[in-house]
Amino acid sequence: MGEIRTLIVDDSxxxxxxxxxxxxQAGLETLVVHEAGSGTEALEVLKAQRVDLxxxxxxxxxxxxxxxxxxxxxxxxxAGVPVVMITTESSEEHVxxxxxxxxxxxxxxxxxxxxxxxxxxxxxxAA
Amino acid sequence: MSVSLRESVQQVSDPRNLDASVxxxxxxxxxxxxxxxxxxxxxxxxxxxxxVGFGGLLSGACVFRSGAGAARKIAAQMTGMEFDSVDDxxxxxxxxxxxxxxxxxxxxxxxxxANCGLSVPAxxxxxxxxxxxxxxxxxxxHVYRFDNEGFAxxxxxxxxQ
Numbered sequence: 383m384g385e386i387r388t389l390i391v392d393d394s395x396x397x398x399x400x401x402x403x404x405x406x407q408a409g410l411e412t413l414v415v416h417e418a419g420s421g422t423e424a425l426e427v428l429k430a431q432r433v434d435l436x437x438x439x440x441x442x443x444x445x446x447x448x449x450x451x452x453x454x455x456x457x458x459x460x461a462g463v464p465v466v467m468i469t470t471e472s473s474e475e476h477v478x479x480x481x482x483x484x485x486x487x488x489x490x491x492x493x494x495x496x497x498x499x500x501x502x503x504x505x506x507x508a509a
Numbered sequence: 510m511s512v513s514l515r516e517s518v519q520q521v522s523d524p525r526n527l528d529a530s531v532x533x534x535x536x537x538x539x540x541x542x543x544x545x546x547x548x549x550x551x552x553x554x555x556x557x558x559x560x561v562g563f564g565g566l567l568s569g570a571c572v573f574r575s576g577a578g579a580a581r582k583i584a585a586q587m588t589g590m591e592f593d594s595v596d597d598x599x600x601x602x603x604x605x606x607x608x609x610x611x612x613x614x615x616x617x618x619x620x621x622x623a624n625c626g627l628s629v630p631a632x633x634x635x636x637x638x639x640x641x642x643x644x645x646x647x648x649x650x651h652v653y654r655f656d657n658e659g660f661a662x663x664x665x666x667x668x669x670q
């Protein structure tokens with residue numbers, strides 16, 4: 383597997399580190415990580431960088447993860463790049479909203495590295 | 510069809526849901542076993558409090574409170590780093606733990622999971638302060654222990670539709 387350029391979006395820097403560690407434990411050793419602390423910041427990253435995978439929280443101040451997803455579609459950024467939501471929100475309604483907004487996967491916090499592997503690896507392998 | 514939590518208030522206030530949520534979050538995110546402790550929470554001079562608000566069918570908050578030592582240990586377990594003070598990373602880690610506790614707790618009741626939103630965490634640090642909540646509809650207050658460190662988790666419900 384070649385270099386995987388990944389954008390991790392979470393207002394918590396601790397969670398960004400934990401997600402990165404889980405991705406490496408999942409076998410993505412050739413990871414190049416870009417981080418953003420909000421949806422707004424993430425849009426700026428996507429205007430400047432090409433990425434292969436996006437993992438985003440939902441509950442964030444200013445622009446939440448669902449609005450971030452709508453914005454990347456509206457601004458035609460990261461076309462075809464798989465997006466996985468990582469969030470404490472776990473209801474079927476939240477999953478439905480995320481999928482409708484364009485997410486390809488959904489991971490509930492708290493999570494294990496194994497769950498990250500199961501949800502993310504198929505998306506990266508297919509890309 | 511309107512949804513009401515009134516009929517499932519016993520399920521919402523079931524203390525086992527909170528215990529299961531705390532154990533799950535600490536096991537998965539910190540890799541430590543955490544158990545409910547019968548003792549009362551002995552507040553240290555310097556403490557860290559994280560608050561995540563609930564809105565929707567249930568209004569209230571999930572409140573996490575620990576001493577500085579437990580907060581630093583939580584951040585260390587989550588990040589693999591050592592901390593000698595309650596810096597921004599420690600506050601961030603405690604806020605995220607509170608966020609996951611609130612999410613895991615409301616996820617135990619399907620109506621709550623679907624119809625109750627969470628705020629982003631607020632974290633308060635300092636010495637010798639009290640947190641007062643006026644006449645809640647119900648309140649769960651449990652003390653837990655991991656690695657010889659204690660902390661308290663409180664669910665305060667001040668409104669239920």
